[in-house]
Amino acid sequence: MTPRAETVHWLFATGFLLLGLFLLAEAIVGRDVWAKRRWRLYLWPSLAFGLGVLLWPVSVFFTNSTLHMIAHASWAETAMIAGGAQLGLARGKLHSRWWSITVTVSLAVSGAAFLIHEQNPWLFSRSAFLHHALGWTLIVAALLPLLQAWRPRVFAWNAGFAMVWITIAVLLYCDRDVAPIFGHLSPLAGAPR
Protein backbone atom coordinates (compact mmCIF):
# COMPACT_ATOMS: atom_id res chain seq x y z
CA MET A 1 0.00 0.00 0.00
CA THR A 2 2.94 2.36 0.46
CA PRO A 3 3.72 4.46 -2.61
CA ARG A 4 6.98 4.10 -4.49
CA ALA A 5 9.92 5.89 -2.93
CA GLU A 6 10.28 8.16 -5.94
CA THR A 7 6.64 9.23 -5.73
CA VAL A 8 7.21 10.35 -2.15
CA HIS A 9 10.39 12.15 -3.24
CA TRP A 10 8.43 14.04 -5.91
CA LEU A 11 5.84 15.17 -3.38
CA PHE A 12 8.54 16.53 -1.11
CA ALA A 13 10.30 18.07 -4.12
CA THR A 14 7.19 20.17 -4.70
CA GLY A 15 7.37 21.40 -1.11
CA PHE A 16 11.05 22.25 -1.40
CA LEU A 17 10.49 24.03 -4.72
CA LEU A 18 7.88 26.26 -3.12
CA LEU A 19 10.17 26.86 -0.19
CA GLY A 20 13.02 27.87 -2.51
CA LEU A 21 10.77 30.17 -4.54
CA PHE A 22 9.57 31.96 -1.40
CA LEU A 23 13.16 32.46 -0.28
CA LEU A 24 14.26 33.60 -3.73
CA ALA A 25 11.43 36.14 -3.88
CA GLU A 26 12.45 37.45 -0.46
CA ALA A 27 16.10 37.68 -1.54
CA ILE A 28 15.19 39.57 -4.73
CA VAL A 29 12.84 42.16 -3.25
CA GLY A 30 14.74 42.48 0.02
CA ARG A 31 13.74 41.71 3.59
CA ASP A 32 12.07 45.11 4.19
CA VAL A 33 9.72 44.89 1.23
CA TRP A 34 9.01 41.20 1.92
CA ALA A 35 8.09 41.99 5.54
CA LYS A 36 5.51 44.64 4.58
CA ARG A 37 2.98 41.82 4.64
CA ARG A 38 3.54 40.01 7.92
CA TRP A 39 2.14 36.73 6.67
CA ARG A 40 4.93 36.46 4.13
CA LEU A 41 7.42 36.03 6.95
CA TYR A 42 5.68 32.84 7.96
CA LEU A 43 5.65 31.25 4.52
CA TRP A 44 8.90 29.35 4.29
CA PRO A 45 9.29 28.53 8.00
CA SER A 46 5.78 27.07 8.19
CA LEU A 47 6.44 25.10 5.02
CA ALA A 48 9.67 23.72 6.51
CA PHE A 49 7.88 22.82 9.74
CA GLY A 50 5.01 21.19 7.84
CA LEU A 51 7.38 19.16 5.67
CA GLY A 52 9.05 17.97 8.88
CA VAL A 53 5.71 16.79 10.25
CA LEU A 54 4.91 15.02 6.97
CA LEU A 55 8.25 13.22 7.04
CA TRP A 56 7.20 11.20 10.10
CA PRO A 57 4.84 8.92 8.14
CA VAL A 58 7.65 8.37 5.62
CA SER A 59 9.96 7.44 8.47
CA VAL A 60 7.72 4.78 9.96
CA PHE A 61 6.24 3.34 6.75
CA PHE A 62 9.56 2.84 4.92
CA THR A 63 11.42 0.46 7.21
CA ASN A 64 13.25 -1.84 4.81
CA SER A 65 16.45 -0.97 6.65
CA THR A 66 17.28 0.53 10.02
CA LEU A 67 19.37 3.24 8.37
CA HIS A 68 16.49 4.38 6.15
CA MET A 69 14.18 4.71 9.11
CA ILE A 70 16.69 6.63 11.21
CA ALA A 71 17.63 8.90 8.30
CA HIS A 72 14.01 9.87 7.61
CA ALA A 73 13.36 10.39 11.32
CA SER A 74 16.39 12.66 11.64
CA TRP A 75 15.16 14.75 8.68
CA ALA A 76 11.70 14.98 10.20
CA GLU A 77 12.89 16.07 13.61
CA THR A 78 15.51 18.57 12.45
CA ALA A 79 13.10 20.10 9.91
CA MET A 80 10.48 20.58 12.63
CA ILE A 81 13.02 22.17 14.98
CA ALA A 82 14.56 24.42 12.33
CA GLY A 83 11.18 25.46 10.90
CA GLY A 84 9.85 25.98 14.42
CA ALA A 85 12.77 28.22 15.38
CA GLN A 86 12.27 30.31 12.24
CA LEU A 87 8.56 30.61 12.99
CA GLY A 88 9.47 31.73 16.52
CA LEU A 89 11.73 34.42 15.06
CA ALA A 90 9.04 35.56 12.62
CA ARG A 91 6.43 35.72 15.36
CA GLY A 92 8.76 37.58 17.74
CA LYS A 93 8.81 34.76 20.31
CA LEU A 94 12.54 34.32 19.74
CA HIS A 95 14.94 37.18 19.24
CA SER A 96 18.52 36.10 18.66
CA ARG A 97 19.35 35.72 14.98
CA TRP A 98 21.72 32.91 15.99
CA TRP A 99 18.68 30.63 16.18
CA SER A 100 19.60 30.17 12.52
CA ILE A 101 22.10 27.64 13.82
CA THR A 102 19.13 25.25 14.02
CA VAL A 103 18.89 25.48 10.22
CA THR A 104 22.62 24.81 9.92
CA VAL A 105 22.32 21.76 12.16
CA SER A 106 19.26 20.59 10.25
CA LEU A 107 21.04 20.85 6.89
CA ALA A 108 24.22 19.20 8.16
CA VAL A 109 22.36 16.32 9.80
CA SER A 110 20.16 15.85 6.74
CA GLY A 111 23.16 15.87 4.40
CA ALA A 112 25.08 13.38 6.52
CA ALA A 113 22.00 11.16 6.73
CA PHE A 114 21.68 11.19 2.92
CA LEU A 115 25.31 10.16 2.51
CA ILE A 116 25.31 7.53 5.22
CA HIS A 117 22.03 5.90 4.24
CA GLU A 118 23.05 5.50 0.59
CA GLN A 119 25.22 2.41 0.49
CA ASN A 120 25.81 2.40 -3.25
CA PRO A 121 28.52 4.31 -5.13
CA TRP A 122 27.72 7.44 -7.16
CA LEU A 123 27.10 5.72 -10.51
CA PHE A 124 25.25 2.66 -9.23
CA SER A 125 21.91 4.09 -10.35
CA ARG A 126 20.23 7.42 -10.72
CA SER A 127 18.84 7.42 -7.18
CA ALA A 128 22.29 6.61 -5.76
CA PHE A 129 23.83 9.50 -7.72
CA LEU A 130 21.10 11.86 -6.54
CA HIS A 131 21.46 10.82 -2.91
CA HIS A 132 25.18 11.63 -3.02
CA ALA A 133 24.51 14.91 -4.81
CA LEU A 134 21.78 15.82 -2.30
CA GLY A 135 23.98 14.93 0.67
CA TRP A 136 26.90 17.06 -0.44
CA THR A 137 24.65 19.95 -1.47
CA LEU A 138 23.06 20.00 1.98
CA ILE A 139 26.37 19.74 3.82
CA VAL A 140 27.93 22.62 1.86
CA ALA A 141 24.70 24.62 2.18
CA ALA A 142 24.82 24.25 5.98
CA LEU A 143 27.28 27.16 5.99
CA LEU A 144 24.79 29.57 4.43
CA PRO A 145 22.47 30.09 7.46
CA LEU A 146 25.55 30.92 9.54
CA LEU A 147 26.66 33.45 6.96
CA GLN A 148 23.13 34.86 6.88
CA ALA A 149 23.14 35.25 10.66
CA TRP A 150 26.52 36.98 10.47
CA ARG A 151 25.63 39.32 7.55
CA PRO A 152 21.83 39.14 7.11
CA ARG A 153 21.57 41.55 4.18
CA VAL A 154 24.11 40.07 1.80
CA PHE A 155 22.22 39.13 -1.37
CA ALA A 156 24.58 36.27 -2.24
CA TRP A 157 23.90 34.37 0.97
CA ASN A 158 20.13 34.83 0.74
CA ALA A 159 19.87 33.99 -2.94
CA GLY A 160 22.30 31.10 -2.47
CA PHE A 161 20.17 29.68 0.32
CA ALA A 162 17.09 29.90 -1.90
CA MET A 163 18.90 28.25 -4.80
CA VAL A 164 19.92 25.38 -2.55
CA TRP A 165 16.27 24.45 -2.04
CA ILE A 166 15.46 24.82 -5.71
CA THR A 167 18.44 22.58 -6.51
CA ILE A 168 17.24 20.01 -3.98
CA ALA A 169 13.79 20.09 -5.52
CA VAL A 170 15.21 19.51 -9.02
CA LEU A 171 17.37 16.64 -7.75
CA LEU A 172 14.39 15.04 -6.05
CA TYR A 173 12.22 15.45 -9.16
CA CYS A 174 14.89 13.55 -11.12
CA ASP A 175 14.80 10.69 -8.63
CA ARG A 176 13.71 7.28 -9.81
CA ASP A 177 14.59 4.25 -7.76
CA VAL A 178 16.04 2.13 -10.54
CA ALA A 179 16.97 4.23 -13.53
CA PRO A 180 20.30 4.83 -15.31
CA ILE A 181 22.48 7.85 -14.65
CA PHE A 182 24.36 9.25 -17.68
CA GLY A 183 23.24 6.15 -19.58
CA HIS A 184 24.83 3.85 -17.02
CA LEU A 185 23.02 1.43 -14.74
CA SER A 186 24.83 -1.14 -12.64
CA PRO A 187 23.74 -4.69 -13.52
CA LEU A 188 23.32 -5.14 -9.77
CA ALA A 189 20.68 -2.46 -9.54
CA GLY A 190 17.87 -4.48 -11.06
CA ALA A 191 15.65 -3.95 -14.06
CA PRO A 192 15.31 -0.25 -15.05
CA ARG A 193 11.88 1.33 -14.83
Place this chain on the structure above:
Amino acid sequence: MKRLATVLVAGLAAVALPSAAFAHATLRHTSPALQSRVDTAPRAVVLRFDQQVGIIPHTLEVFAVDGRRVSGPPSFGGDHRVVQVKLADLVRGGYTVRWRVLSSDGHVGSGVFTFGYRTVAPPPTDAYGASGPTWADDVARWGLFVSLAVLLGSLGIRLIVLREPLPERLSQRLYIFSGLGAFAAIDVGIVAFVLRAEDALQLPFVDLMYGDLSPFANKTRFGVAFVSMTLGFALVATFVFLSWLLDMPKLLWPAFLIALGFASGLSLSGHSAVEPNSSSLSQVADFLHLSAASLWAGGLIAIVFAVWPLAPELRRGAFLGFSRLATVLVALLVVAGTYLAVLRLPAVHDLWSASYGRVLLVKLAIVCVALTWGAVHHFLVRPRLERGDSPRGLRRSLLGEASVALAVLFAAAVLVNSAPPPRPSPSPTQASPATR
Protein backbone atom coordinates in the same frame (compact mmCIF):
# COMPACT_ATOMS: atom_id res chain seq x y z
CA MET B 1 41.21 16.96 21.20
CA LYS B 2 43.37 14.71 19.03
CA ARG B 3 40.89 11.88 19.46
CA LEU B 4 38.01 14.18 18.53
CA ALA B 5 39.89 15.28 15.43
CA THR B 6 40.52 11.64 14.48
CA VAL B 7 36.84 10.81 14.89
CA LEU B 8 35.83 13.84 12.80
CA VAL B 9 38.32 12.98 10.05
CA ALA B 10 37.14 9.35 10.08
CA GLY B 11 33.51 10.49 9.91
CA LEU B 12 34.23 12.83 7.02
CA ALA B 13 36.20 10.11 5.24
CA ALA B 14 33.28 7.74 5.68
CA VAL B 15 30.92 10.09 3.90
CA ALA B 16 33.52 11.37 1.45
CA LEU B 17 34.30 7.94 0.06
CA PRO B 18 30.89 6.61 -0.81
CA SER B 19 32.19 4.27 -3.45
CA ALA B 20 33.79 2.32 -0.64
CA ALA B 21 30.41 1.99 0.99
CA PHE B 22 28.42 -1.11 0.32
CA ALA B 23 25.28 -1.85 -1.58
CA HIS B 24 22.76 -4.08 0.10
CA ALA B 25 20.04 -6.16 -1.38
CA THR B 26 16.44 -5.47 -0.45
CA LEU B 27 14.02 -8.35 -0.13
CA ARG B 28 11.13 -7.86 -2.54
CA HIS B 29 9.10 -11.06 -2.32
CA THR B 30 9.01 -14.26 -0.32
CA SER B 31 7.28 -17.59 -0.60
CA PRO B 32 5.68 -18.42 1.79
CA ALA B 33 4.72 -14.82 2.49
CA LEU B 34 5.89 -13.02 5.63
CA GLN B 35 4.10 -14.30 8.73
CA SER B 36 1.56 -16.18 6.67
CA ARG B 37 -0.31 -19.34 7.53
CA VAL B 38 -0.06 -22.06 4.89
CA ASP B 39 -2.23 -25.16 4.91
CA THR B 40 -0.32 -27.03 2.21
CA ALA B 41 3.21 -27.95 3.20
CA PRO B 42 5.61 -25.77 1.15
CA ARG B 43 8.35 -27.71 -0.67
CA ALA B 44 10.73 -24.75 -0.69
CA VAL B 45 11.30 -21.24 0.64
CA VAL B 46 12.01 -18.73 -2.12
CA LEU B 47 13.33 -15.19 -1.68
CA ARG B 48 13.45 -12.62 -4.48
CA PHE B 49 15.73 -9.59 -4.08
CA ASP B 50 15.93 -6.32 -5.98
CA GLN B 51 19.47 -7.05 -7.15
CA GLN B 52 21.81 -9.97 -7.66
CA VAL B 53 23.15 -11.52 -4.49
CA GLY B 54 25.80 -14.02 -3.48
CA ILE B 55 25.36 -17.11 -1.37
CA ILE B 56 27.40 -17.20 1.85
CA PRO B 57 27.28 -19.45 4.92
CA HIS B 58 23.82 -19.31 6.55
CA THR B 59 22.35 -17.53 3.51
CA LEU B 60 18.95 -19.11 3.93
CA GLU B 61 17.96 -21.37 6.79
CA VAL B 62 14.60 -22.50 8.03
CA PHE B 63 14.09 -23.65 11.61
CA ALA B 64 11.27 -25.34 13.45
CA VAL B 65 10.32 -23.91 16.86
CA ASP B 66 12.50 -26.51 18.59
CA GLY B 67 15.54 -25.27 16.63
CA ARG B 68 15.63 -28.20 14.23
CA ARG B 69 16.86 -27.09 10.80
CA VAL B 70 14.42 -28.21 8.11
CA SER B 71 16.06 -26.67 5.05
CA GLY B 72 18.66 -27.98 2.64
CA PRO B 73 21.53 -26.09 1.04
CA PRO B 74 20.59 -22.82 -0.70
CA SER B 75 20.68 -22.43 -4.46
CA PHE B 76 19.84 -19.77 -7.01
CA GLY B 77 16.48 -19.68 -8.75
CA GLY B 78 15.93 -18.32 -12.27
CA ASP B 79 18.70 -15.75 -11.81
CA HIS B 80 20.96 -14.56 -9.05
CA ARG B 81 18.22 -12.36 -7.59
CA VAL B 82 16.34 -15.44 -6.45
CA VAL B 83 17.60 -17.66 -3.65
CA GLN B 84 15.78 -20.80 -2.55
CA VAL B 85 16.08 -23.79 -0.25
CA LYS B 86 14.21 -27.06 -0.37
CA LEU B 87 12.37 -28.07 2.75
CA ALA B 88 12.08 -31.41 4.48
CA ASP B 89 8.59 -32.72 5.18
CA LEU B 90 7.11 -30.18 7.53
CA VAL B 91 4.95 -30.93 10.53
CA ARG B 92 2.33 -28.61 11.94
CA GLY B 93 3.95 -25.65 13.68
CA GLY B 94 5.63 -22.29 13.37
CA TYR B 95 8.82 -21.87 11.32
CA THR B 96 11.55 -19.24 11.29
CA VAL B 97 13.32 -18.17 8.10
CA ARG B 98 16.68 -16.43 8.55
CA TRP B 99 18.45 -14.94 5.53
CA ARG B 100 21.81 -13.32 4.95
CA VAL B 101 22.90 -12.45 1.45
CA LEU B 102 26.02 -10.95 0.05
CA SER B 103 25.76 -8.13 -2.43
CA SER B 104 28.57 -8.47 -4.93
CA ASP B 105 30.35 -5.42 -3.56
CA GLY B 106 30.71 -7.08 -0.19
CA HIS B 107 27.88 -5.93 2.03
CA VAL B 108 25.71 -8.41 3.90
CA GLY B 109 21.98 -7.70 4.15
CA SER B 110 19.94 -9.69 6.65
CA GLY B 111 16.47 -10.38 7.84
CA VAL B 112 14.16 -12.79 9.57
CA PHE B 113 10.53 -13.76 9.14
CA THR B 114 8.19 -16.51 10.19
CA PHE B 115 5.40 -18.58 8.72
CA GLY B 116 3.06 -21.15 10.14
CA TYR B 117 2.17 -24.52 8.65
CA ARG B 118 -1.42 -25.38 9.62
CA THR B 119 -1.15 -22.90 12.49
CA VAL B 120 -0.89 -19.17 12.99
CA ALA B 121 2.64 -17.91 12.36
CA PRO B 122 4.48 -16.72 15.46
CA PRO B 123 5.42 -13.03 15.46
CA PRO B 124 8.97 -12.37 14.23
CA THR B 125 9.95 -11.32 17.76
CA ASP B 126 9.35 -14.95 18.77
CA ALA B 127 11.50 -16.25 15.92
CA TYR B 128 13.75 -19.18 16.74
CA GLY B 129 17.02 -17.78 18.17
CA ALA B 130 15.49 -14.67 19.73
CA SER B 131 16.55 -14.50 23.34
CA GLY B 132 13.99 -12.01 24.59
CA PRO B 133 14.44 -8.56 26.11
CA THR B 134 17.79 -7.61 27.68
CA TRP B 135 18.79 -4.88 30.14
CA ALA B 136 19.10 -2.50 27.16
CA ASP B 137 15.41 -3.08 26.38
CA ASP B 138 14.59 -2.38 30.04
CA VAL B 139 16.50 0.91 29.97
CA ALA B 140 14.91 1.90 26.66
CA ARG B 141 11.42 1.16 27.96
CA TRP B 142 12.18 3.08 31.14
CA GLY B 143 13.31 6.00 28.95
CA LEU B 144 9.99 5.77 27.15
CA PHE B 145 8.07 5.82 30.44
CA VAL B 146 10.09 8.82 31.70
CA SER B 147 9.54 10.71 28.43
CA LEU B 148 5.84 10.01 28.71
CA ALA B 149 5.86 11.15 32.34
CA VAL B 150 7.60 14.43 31.47
CA LEU B 151 5.16 15.04 28.62
CA LEU B 152 1.96 14.13 30.48
CA GLY B 153 3.13 15.67 33.77
CA SER B 154 4.06 19.05 32.31
CA LEU B 155 0.80 19.22 30.37
CA GLY B 156 -1.29 17.84 33.25
CA ILE B 157 0.09 20.27 35.85
CA ARG B 158 -0.61 23.14 33.55
CA LEU B 159 -4.10 22.13 32.48
CA ILE B 160 -5.47 20.45 35.61
CA VAL B 161 -3.61 21.90 38.60
CA LEU B 162 -2.59 25.42 37.58
CA ARG B 163 -4.71 27.98 35.83
CA GLU B 164 -3.80 30.22 32.90
CA PRO B 165 -2.35 32.77 32.55
CA LEU B 166 0.90 31.52 34.00
CA PRO B 167 3.98 33.63 34.67
CA GLU B 168 5.98 33.89 31.44
CA ARG B 169 9.08 32.03 32.62
CA LEU B 170 7.05 29.17 34.10
CA SER B 171 5.00 28.92 30.93
CA GLN B 172 8.16 28.78 28.80
CA ARG B 173 9.71 26.04 30.91
CA LEU B 174 6.58 23.94 30.85
CA TYR B 175 6.49 24.32 27.06
CA ILE B 176 10.13 23.18 26.92
CA PHE B 177 9.32 20.16 29.11
CA SER B 178 6.35 19.23 26.93
CA GLY B 179 8.32 19.59 23.70
CA LEU B 180 11.27 17.63 25.06
CA GLY B 181 8.90 14.95 26.37
CA ALA B 182 7.20 14.57 22.99
CA PHE B 183 10.43 14.36 20.99
CA ALA B 184 12.06 12.11 23.59
CA ALA B 185 9.05 9.76 23.42
CA ILE B 186 9.57 9.55 19.63
CA ASP B 187 13.34 9.13 19.77
CA VAL B 188 13.42 6.65 22.64
CA GLY B 189 10.55 4.79 20.94
CA ILE B 190 12.73 4.40 17.83
CA VAL B 191 15.62 3.11 19.95
CA ALA B 192 13.33 0.66 21.78
CA PHE B 193 11.89 -0.57 18.48
CA VAL B 194 15.32 -1.13 16.93
CA LEU B 195 16.56 -2.93 20.04
CA ARG B 196 13.56 -5.23 20.04
CA ALA B 197 14.05 -6.02 16.36
CA GLU B 198 17.78 -6.54 16.96
CA ASP B 199 17.02 -9.33 19.40
CA ALA B 200 15.01 -11.22 16.80
CA LEU B 201 17.43 -10.45 13.96
CA GLN B 202 20.42 -11.55 16.07
CA LEU B 203 22.81 -9.24 14.22
CA PRO B 204 25.94 -7.31 15.20
CA PHE B 205 25.54 -3.51 15.20
CA VAL B 206 26.85 -2.76 11.69
CA ASP B 207 24.73 -5.48 10.07
CA LEU B 208 21.76 -4.30 12.10
CA MET B 209 21.96 -0.94 10.32
CA TYR B 210 21.11 -2.81 7.09
CA GLY B 211 18.65 -5.19 8.72
CA ASP B 212 15.13 -5.35 7.33
CA LEU B 213 12.72 -3.99 9.97
CA SER B 214 9.55 -4.16 7.90
CA PRO B 215 8.31 -7.53 9.29
CA PHE B 216 8.50 -6.04 12.78
CA ALA B 217 6.86 -2.73 11.87
CA ASN B 218 4.03 -4.36 9.94
CA LYS B 219 3.48 -7.75 11.54
CA THR B 220 3.88 -7.32 15.29
CA ARG B 221 1.77 -5.59 17.92
CA PHE B 222 4.71 -3.61 19.22
CA GLY B 223 5.60 -2.60 15.66
CA VAL B 224 2.11 -1.30 14.98
CA ALA B 225 2.15 0.42 18.38
CA PHE B 226 5.53 1.96 17.51
CA VAL B 227 4.23 3.30 14.20
CA SER B 228 1.06 4.70 15.81
CA MET B 229 2.87 6.24 18.77
CA THR B 230 5.54 7.88 16.59
CA LEU B 231 2.86 9.53 14.47
CA GLY B 232 0.79 10.40 17.55
CA PHE B 233 3.64 12.04 19.43
CA ALA B 234 4.69 13.95 16.31
CA LEU B 235 1.15 15.36 16.34
CA VAL B 236 1.47 16.16 20.04
CA ALA B 237 4.75 18.03 19.40
CA THR B 238 2.98 19.99 16.67
CA PHE B 239 0.12 21.01 18.97
CA VAL B 240 2.53 22.00 21.75
CA PHE B 241 4.56 24.07 19.31
CA LEU B 242 1.50 25.81 17.86
CA SER B 243 0.23 26.55 21.35
CA TRP B 244 3.54 28.22 22.18
CA LEU B 245 3.81 30.06 18.89
CA LEU B 246 0.25 31.38 18.78
CA ASP B 247 -0.12 31.95 22.55
CA MET B 248 -3.10 29.60 22.57
CA PRO B 249 -2.92 27.44 25.71
CA LYS B 250 -6.20 25.80 24.65
CA LEU B 251 -4.25 23.86 22.02
CA LEU B 252 -2.55 22.04 24.87
CA TRP B 253 -5.79 20.15 25.56
CA PRO B 254 -5.71 18.23 22.28
CA ALA B 255 -1.99 17.67 22.85
CA PHE B 256 -2.71 16.24 26.31
CA LEU B 257 -5.58 14.05 25.16
CA ILE B 258 -3.68 12.74 22.12
CA ALA B 259 -0.64 11.99 24.29
CA LEU B 260 -2.84 10.19 26.78
CA GLY B 261 -4.55 8.26 23.98
CA PHE B 262 -1.35 7.18 22.28
CA ALA B 263 0.18 6.15 25.60
CA SER B 264 -2.27 3.28 25.29
CA GLY B 265 0.00 1.92 22.55
CA LEU B 266 2.23 0.55 25.29
CA SER B 267 -0.71 -1.22 26.90
CA LEU B 268 -2.06 -2.54 23.61
CA SER B 269 1.29 -4.13 22.79
CA GLY B 270 2.22 -5.44 26.24
CA HIS B 271 1.19 -8.33 28.46
CA SER B 272 -2.32 -7.01 28.83
CA ALA B 273 -2.92 -7.53 25.15
CA VAL B 274 -1.08 -10.76 24.42
CA GLU B 275 -1.45 -12.91 27.52
CA PRO B 276 -3.93 -15.77 27.15
CA ASN B 277 -6.27 -14.30 29.77
CA SER B 278 -6.05 -10.76 28.44
CA SER B 279 -9.24 -8.88 27.73
CA SER B 280 -10.44 -5.38 26.94
CA LEU B 281 -10.73 -4.80 30.67
CA SER B 282 -7.11 -5.79 31.30
CA GLN B 283 -5.97 -3.46 28.54
CA VAL B 284 -7.98 -0.58 29.99
CA ALA B 285 -6.59 -1.36 33.45
CA ASP B 286 -3.04 -1.37 32.08
CA PHE B 287 -3.66 1.93 30.30
CA LEU B 288 -5.08 3.55 33.47
CA HIS B 289 -2.19 2.16 35.51
CA LEU B 290 0.43 3.55 33.14
CA SER B 291 -1.31 6.90 32.63
CA ALA B 292 -1.81 7.47 36.36
CA ALA B 293 1.83 6.58 37.12
CA SER B 294 3.09 8.86 34.34
CA LEU B 295 0.95 11.78 35.46
CA TRP B 296 2.00 11.28 39.07
CA ALA B 297 5.76 11.06 38.38
CA GLY B 298 5.67 13.73 35.67
CA GLY B 299 3.59 16.09 37.79
CA LEU B 300 6.15 15.88 40.58
CA ILE B 301 8.97 16.57 38.11
CA ALA B 302 7.11 19.61 36.76
CA ILE B 303 6.51 20.99 40.27
CA VAL B 304 10.10 20.44 41.41
CA PHE B 305 11.86 21.72 38.28
CA ALA B 306 9.43 24.33 36.95
CA VAL B 307 6.93 25.65 39.51
CA TRP B 308 9.23 25.72 42.55
CA PRO B 309 12.17 27.65 41.09
CA LEU B 310 10.23 29.93 38.73
CA ALA B 311 6.91 30.77 40.43
CA PRO B 312 7.24 30.97 44.25
CA GLU B 313 3.80 32.54 44.46
CA LEU B 314 2.23 29.42 42.90
CA ARG B 315 4.03 26.83 45.04
CA ARG B 316 1.30 26.50 47.66
CA GLY B 317 -1.53 26.29 45.11
CA ALA B 318 0.40 23.84 42.98
CA PHE B 319 1.16 21.59 45.92
CA LEU B 320 -2.43 21.58 47.20
CA GLY B 321 -3.90 21.08 43.73
CA PHE B 322 -1.47 18.28 42.90
CA SER B 323 -2.16 16.67 46.27
CA ARG B 324 -5.86 16.38 45.35
CA LEU B 325 -5.01 15.04 41.88
CA ALA B 326 -2.48 12.59 43.32
CA THR B 327 -5.16 11.09 45.57
CA VAL B 328 -7.18 10.11 42.51
CA LEU B 329 -4.09 8.92 40.63
CA VAL B 330 -2.88 6.75 43.51
CA ALA B 331 -6.35 5.21 43.88
CA LEU B 332 -6.33 4.35 40.16
CA LEU B 333 -2.79 2.99 40.41
CA VAL B 334 -3.60 0.71 43.32
CA VAL B 335 -6.91 -0.61 41.97
CA ALA B 336 -5.65 -1.22 38.42
CA GLY B 337 -2.31 -2.60 39.63
CA THR B 338 -3.96 -5.06 42.03
CA TYR B 339 -6.32 -6.29 39.31
CA LEU B 340 -3.43 -6.81 36.87
CA ALA B 341 -1.27 -8.59 39.46
CA VAL B 342 -4.09 -11.02 40.27
CA LEU B 343 -4.68 -11.59 36.56
CA ARG B 344 -1.04 -12.30 35.68
CA LEU B 345 -0.06 -14.43 38.65
CA PRO B 346 -2.03 -17.69 38.68
CA ALA B 347 -0.94 -18.56 42.23
CA VAL B 348 0.25 -16.58 45.25
CA HIS B 349 3.52 -18.53 45.46
CA ASP B 350 4.38 -17.19 41.98
CA LEU B 351 5.27 -13.98 43.83
CA TRP B 352 8.46 -15.58 45.13
CA SER B 353 8.91 -18.62 42.89
CA ALA B 354 8.63 -16.93 39.45
CA SER B 355 11.02 -14.23 38.24
CA TYR B 356 8.04 -12.10 37.17
CA GLY B 357 6.64 -12.36 40.69
CA ARG B 358 9.97 -11.40 42.26
CA VAL B 359 10.24 -8.30 40.05
CA LEU B 360 6.67 -7.48 41.02
CA LEU B 361 7.58 -7.79 44.69
CA VAL B 362 10.48 -5.37 44.23
CA LYS B 363 8.17 -2.99 42.40
CA LEU B 364 5.58 -3.24 45.17
CA ALA B 365 8.25 -2.47 47.77
CA ILE B 366 9.29 0.69 45.89
CA VAL B 367 5.64 1.62 45.41
CA CYS B 368 5.13 1.31 49.19
CA VAL B 369 8.00 3.74 49.78
CA ALA B 370 6.50 6.16 47.24
CA LEU B 371 3.02 5.86 48.75
CA THR B 372 4.36 6.45 52.25
CA TRP B 373 6.24 9.49 51.03
CA GLY B 374 3.12 10.76 49.31
CA ALA B 375 1.04 10.09 52.42
CA VAL B 376 3.43 12.18 54.53
CA HIS B 377 3.00 15.03 52.08
CA HIS B 378 -0.77 14.57 52.01
CA PHE B 379 -1.50 14.13 55.70
CA LEU B 380 1.30 16.11 57.37
CA VAL B 381 2.53 18.78 54.96
CA ARG B 382 -0.74 19.64 53.27
CA PRO B 383 -2.58 20.76 56.48
CA ARG B 384 0.38 22.98 57.37
CA LEU B 385 0.29 24.60 53.97
CA GLU B 386 -3.47 25.12 54.25
CA ARG B 387 -2.85 26.92 57.55
CA GLY B 388 -0.39 29.19 55.76
CA ASP B 389 2.87 27.68 57.08
CA SER B 390 5.91 27.33 54.81
CA PRO B 391 7.58 24.00 55.66
CA ARG B 392 11.32 23.99 54.95
CA GLY B 393 12.95 21.46 52.67
CA LEU B 394 9.71 20.74 50.87
CA ARG B 395 11.31 20.94 47.42
CA ARG B 396 13.94 18.39 48.42
CA SER B 397 11.22 16.17 49.81
CA LEU B 398 9.22 16.44 46.56
CA LEU B 399 12.40 15.67 44.62
CA GLY B 400 12.82 12.55 46.75
CA GLU B 401 9.26 11.45 46.01
CA ALA B 402 9.82 12.10 42.29
CA SER B 403 13.01 10.01 42.38
CA VAL B 404 11.16 7.12 44.00
CA ALA B 405 8.40 7.47 41.39
CA LEU B 406 11.04 7.22 38.64
CA ALA B 407 12.39 4.09 40.35
CA VAL B 408 8.84 2.68 40.25
CA LEU B 409 8.77 3.35 36.52
CA PHE B 410 12.06 1.48 36.12
CA ALA B 411 10.68 -1.50 38.00
CA ALA B 412 7.60 -1.30 35.76
CA ALA B 413 9.83 -1.31 32.66
CA VAL B 414 11.61 -4.47 33.85
CA LEU B 415 8.26 -6.03 34.69
CA VAL B 416 6.80 -5.31 31.26
CA ASN B 417 9.82 -6.95 29.61
CA SER B 418 9.51 -10.03 31.85
CA ALA B 419 7.29 -12.95 30.97
CA PRO B 420 4.52 -13.76 33.46
CA PRO B 421 4.48 -17.36 34.71
CA PRO B 422 2.81 -19.76 32.27
CA ARG B 423 -0.83 -20.58 32.75
CA PRO B 424 -2.20 -24.12 32.70
CA SER B 425 -3.79 -23.85 29.23
CA PRO B 426 -1.58 -22.20 26.59
CA SER B 427 -3.17 -20.23 23.78
CA PRO B 428 -3.51 -22.01 20.45
CA THR B 429 -2.04 -18.91 18.80
CA GLN B 430 1.29 -19.40 20.55
CA ALA B 431 3.96 -21.20 18.59
CA SER B 432 3.83 -24.70 19.97
CA PRO B 433 6.35 -27.49 19.50
CA ALA B 434 5.90 -29.16 16.16
CA THR B 435 3.45 -32.03 16.12
CA ARG B 436 2.46 -34.14 13.19
